[in-house]
Amino acid sequence: MKNNQNKMPLYEALNNLKTQRIVPFDVPGHKHGKANPELTEFLGTKCMEMDVNSMKPLDNLCHPVSVIKEAQELAADAFNAAHAFFMVGGTTSSVQAMIFSSVKENEKIIMPRNVHRSAINALVLIGAIPVYVNPDSNERLGISLGMSLDSIKKTIEENKDAKAVLINNPTYYGICSNIKEITELAHKYGMKVLVDEAHGTHFYFNDNLPMTAMEAGADMAAVSMHKSGGSLTQSSILLLGKNVNADYVRQIINLTQTTSGSYLLLSSLDMSRKILYTEGKEIFERVIYLAKYARDEINEIGDYYAYGSELINHDSVYDFDITKLSINTFDVGLAGIEVYDLLRDEYDIQIEFGDIGNILAYISVGDRERDIERLVGALSEIRRMYKKEKKDLFKHEYISPIVKVSPKEAFYAEKILLPLDETVGKISSEFIMCYPPGIPVVAPGEMITDEILNYVKYAKKKGCQILGTQDLNVDYVNVMK
Ligand SMILES: Cc1ncc(COP(=O)(O)O)c(C=O)c1O
Numbered sequence: 001m002k003n004n005q006n007k008m009p010l011y012e013a014l015n016n017l018k019t020q021r022i023v024p025f026d027v028p029g030h031k032h033g034k035a036n037p038e039l040t041e042f043l044g045t046k047c048m049e050m051d052v053n054s055m056k057p058l059d060n061l062c063h064p065v066s067v068i069k070e071a072q073e074l075a076a077d078a079f080n081a082a083h084a085f086f087m088v089g090g091t092t093s094s095v096q097a098m099i100f101s102s103v104k105e106n107e108k109i110i111m112p113r114n115v116h117r118s119a120i121n122a123l124v125l126i127g128a129i130p131v132y133v134n135p136d137s138n139e140r141l142g143i144s145l146g147m148s149l150d151s152i153k154k155t156i157e158e159n160k161d162a163k164a165v166l167i168n169n170p171t172y173y174g175i176c177s178n179i180k181e182i183t184e185l186a187h188k189y190g191m192k193v194l195v196d197e198a199h200g201t202h203f204y205f206n207d208n209l210p211m212t213a214m215e216a217g218a219d220m221a222a223v224s225m226h227k228s229g230g231s232l233t234q235s236s237i238l239l240l241g242k243n244v245n246a247d248y249v250r251q252i253i254n255l256t257q258t259t260s261g262s263y264l265l266l267s268s269l270d271m272s273r274k275i276l277y278t279e280g281k282e283i284f285e286r287v288i289y290l291a292k293y294a295r296d297e298i299n300e301i302g303d304y305y306a307y308g309s310e311l312i313n314h315d316s317v318y319d320f321d322i323t324k325l326s327i328n329t330f331d332v333g334l335a336g337i338e339v340y341d342l343l344r345d346e347y348d349i350q351i352e353f354g355d356i357g358n359i360l361a362y363i364s365v366g367d368r369e370r371d372i373e374r375l376v377g378a379l380s381e382i383r384r385m386y387k388k389e390k391k392d393l394f395k396h397e398y399i400s401p402i403v404k405v406s407p408k409e410a411f412y413a414e415k416i417l418l419p420l421d422e423t424v425g426k427i428s429s430e431f432i433m434c435y436p437p438g439i440p441v442v443a444p445g446e447m448i449t450d451e452i453l454n455y456v457k458y459a460k461k462k463g464c465q466i467l468g469t470q471d472l473n474v475d476y477v478n479v480m481k
Pocket residue numbers: 089090091092093095115116118168172196198199224234236436437438
């Protein structure tokens with residue numbers, strides 16, 4: 001029997017505080033907005049009044065014993081987890097807390113190479129060693145898929161000393177691996193299972209969506225409530241399964257977590273959890289309907305390919321998140337990023353991302369049918385007005401890494417700054433990635449090849465936002481001496 005999911009302990013505590021009309025002689029120094037009228041005008045008085053610091057009636061994120069504890073317990077129940085932590089450092093902090101809790105210096109962690117940068121950054125900080133499972137890729141779409149069961153089996157058997165396996169559920173494009181069997185296999189070898197569910201919050205609230213990490217028996221999952229869950233940007237939840245020591249994980253979180261957690265973010269998590277639990281089924285039914293409607297309409301235009309469940313191959317595409325509107329633009333003769341730019345610059349439509357062959361439009365319950373029609377109309381017009389020969393398009397989305405040293409060793413090594421064109425054959429000391437999706441093309445410790453150089457130059461030319469390097473123009477890259 002679930003706790004009363006209509007309750008919102010943090011919202012209620014903040015509201016109570018407001019009725020008490022307390023005079024603040026504590027931080028934040030804007031004093032309910034009075035010290036910063038311009039900001040208060042911009043954000044609204046209500047928002048500024050709720051921007052308070054921890055105090056006895058509001059509990060403390062680093063050591064929750066009352067309302068935060070209660071709100072976290074409700075969240076754990078809603079997600080069928082043994083424990084939930086509210087996180088205010090983005091899902092980056094959730095991913096990193098999972099890794100810091102499970103592996104130490106020089107210990108191995110098995111992961112697909114198409115992970116978000118936050119996972120490899122964690123390895124830079126902690127000195128753990130990645131063992132990459134190269135995901136399958138789909139040549140037609142130029143995207144990487146999930147991990148096949150055979151490849152993960154082989155990797156686990158060759159690395160029985162690994163401490164953990166990390167799984168994306170789903171990838172940014174909506175692709176899921178066989179999370180249940182991978183979890184069972186990893187557990188058989190005594191490895192922890194950590195799941196990056198940055199794009200999978202909604203899986204927990206509608207039965208027509210792929211399996212969740214908690215249902216699969218995973219040990220931990222990083223859930224981006226601020227993506228499909230409706231909470232404020234930067235808020236996230238870390239879920240734990242029943243065999244994880246929550247007190248130890250809390251200590252790990254507190255190594256890097258702020259001591260001034262934002263109550264705007266925390267209350268948004270509390271309130272979104274309530275809505276997801278009480279209305280999530282209907283909300284995501286509607287999102288599924290809208291995404292299907294959009295997919296069908298876009299596939300009617302011609303040349304665009306809005307892909308869906310037909311990709312399922314019961315292995316490296318074990319399941320597909322049908323709420324994701326991922327569209328391949330190759331046959332229109334335009335790179336995804338070119339369509340992304342045209343949509344924003346010419347049609348006032350901002351989509352989630354464009355890479356070199358695909359775009360992703362994020363659909364939520366906040367969308368209306370007429371918004372979808374506007375997107376479809378714009379895509380149709382772009383095809384009519386900008387379609388090109390596709391012969392010059394670069395297709396490769398996934399490049400197998402050549403790992404030479406650990407991310408930590410490369411990042412902290414003595415380095416030399418070289419012009420991009422002179423880096424082939426060198427070991428990178430930093431990341432290069434397109435953002436979004438934030439999956440490194442090269443990570444510290446990996447060799448830069450011609451293929452990588454061509455990819456980066458092409459992505460740059462097409463207008464992808466490239467980042468990760470010390471040089472903000474990405475004309476120079478730090479490589480190991
Ligand atoms: C797969 C994945 N994991 C983790 C993150 C990190 O999330 P955040 O931006 O909330 O730190 C992202 C962000 O896009 C992501 O795509």
